[in-house]
Structure formats: structure tokens, C-alpha cells
Amino acid sequence: xxxxxxxxxxxxxxxxxxxxxxxxxxxxxxxxxxxxxxxxxxxxxxxxxxxxxxxxxxxxxxxxxxxxxxxxxxxxxxxxxxxxxxxxxxxxxxxxxxxxxxxxxxxxxxxxxxxxxxxxxxxxxxxxxxxxxxxxxxxxxxxxxxxxxxxxxxxxxxxxxxxxxxxxxxxxxxxxxxxxxxxxxxxxxxxxxxxxxxxxxxxxxxx
Numbered sequence: 001x002x003x004x005x006x007x008x009x010x011x012x013x014x015x016x017x018x019x020x021x022x023x024x025x026x027x028x029x030x031x032x033x034x035x036x037x038x039x040x041x042x043x044x045x046x047x048x049x050x051x052x053x054x055x056x057x058x059x060x061x062x063x064x065x066x067x068x069x070x071x072x073x074x075x076x077x078x079x080x081x082x083x084x085x086x087x088x089x090x091x092x093x094x095x096x097x098x099x100x101x102x103x104x105x106x107x108x109x110x111x112x113x114x115x116x117x118x119x120x121x122x123x124x125x126x127x128x129x130x131x132x133x134x135x136x137x138x139x140x141x142x143x144x145x146x147x148x149x150x151x152x153x154x155x156x157x158x159x160x161x162x163x164x165x166x167x168x169x170x171x172x173x174x175x176x177x178x179x180x181x182x183x184x185x186x187x188x189x190x191x192x193x194x195x196x197x198x199x200x201x202x203x204x205x206x207x
Contacts, residue, residue: 003048003119004028008038008065009081010057014104018052018111025112035060039068045075045126050099050118052111055082055089063093070097075125077118081106135195141183149176153189154196 005027009015015031022029032038036059043049051069055062066078077099082089090101099118102110142150145166152162159177163170186192196202 002026006043006051007031009054021108035065048119050077052079052081055080066096077122079114138184146176146180150180154193
């Protein structure tokens with residue numbers, strides 16, 4: 001799975017060596033001498049890619065750059081590389097979502113393994129995000145009344161209760177329910193609840 005690897009390291013010889021290794025493995029490579037250079041380039045995450053990031057770089061450190069990228073909503077996975085591994089930094093960066101933490105000098109096998117895992121995870125995040133966008137588009141097709149019915153169904157109300165809550169008949173609720181299932185493109189209540197959960201609809205009213 002080729003992709004674009006962003007290498008951030010202040011050591012020019014290391015950047016050159018890593019770039020050569022990654023290009024041999026079929027990856028596109030962009031190199032940066034500092035965290036600020038990467039931020040200035042503002043790499044998008046619209047194509048497969050990841051960041052190889054040195055922990056100790058002049059100016060903005062690796063973990064600080066990670067915080068900035070997370071805050072900006074970037075989904076580019078980060079693999080940390082360091083010549084001086086310390087447990088506290090490792091734990092902190094992994095907790096903040098880093099893909100891996102490798103110690104220099106790193107073998108090509110370890111490095112390429114970590115990059116491949118990072119790209120697979122990024123693809124999973126992207127496809128999940130894509131599916132949420134599809135769900136939101138389906139949701140936007142519901143009429144206000146269908147939306148109310150959807151909301152009550154996923155909170156566990158039966159047709160009779162929904163009819164009472166909305167001041168309508170069970171028959172009308174059944175018709176709305178059918179429309180909701182069709183527009184949301186689902187075949188079961190379980191699927192509907194799962195979508196509502198993923199869209200964060202079930203957190204809003206405390207259950």
C-alpha cells in the first residue's frame with residue numbers, strides 16, 4: 001500500500017538516508033527540518049500517508065507538534081523516532097494517539113512494518129468518517145416528523161408510546177417508521193440504533 005511519508009528530523013544525513021530507504025520501498029517522501037516546516041506545508045490527509053517524527057527537534061518538539069496536529073483535526077498517523085527513548089514520553093505520545101514509538105537506529109523491517117500499520121489504521125479511520133458522512137446525508141432526508149419518530153425509536157419506545165408522545169395514531173407511526181428505515185437504508189432496529197449511536201444522538205438526553 002504505497003503512500004506519502006512526511007519525515008520530520010533536524011539531521012540532514014538521517015533525512016537523506018530514510019528518504020532513500022522509503023523510496024526504495026515504493027513510498028513518496030516529503031522531508032522537513034523542523035516541526036514548523038511541516039505545519040507551514042499543512043499536509044492534507046486526503047491521500048494515504050503518515051508522519052515520521054523525531055521527538056527532540058529544535059523549536060517545536062515532536063510531542064508538541066503532535067498536539068497541534070490533533071487539535072487541527074488531522075488524521076495523519078504519527079510514528080515517533082528517537083535516539084533517546086524514555087518511558088514517560090513514549091506513554092504520553094501513544095496515549096495521545098501515536099501509532100508507534102521507534103528507537104534509532106531503526107531497521108528497515110521495523111520501520112516499514114510500522115508505516116504499513118499506520119496506513120491501514122488511517123484507511124479505517126477515513127472509511128469510518130466517510131460512512132458517518134453518508135449517515136448524515138441520509139438523516140438530512142428525513143422530514144421533521146420522521147426525525148422525531150427516528151429519535152424515539154432509537155431510545156427504545158414502541159409504536160404505541162411514540163403515537164401517544166406525538167399525539168398521532170399507531171398506524172401513522174408505522175408509516176413514518178417505514179419511511180425512516182427506507183431513507184436511512186437499514187433493515188433492522190439494531191442497525192438504526194447503531195447509526196444513532198455513531199452519530200452521537202444517544203448521548204444528548206442522558207441515555
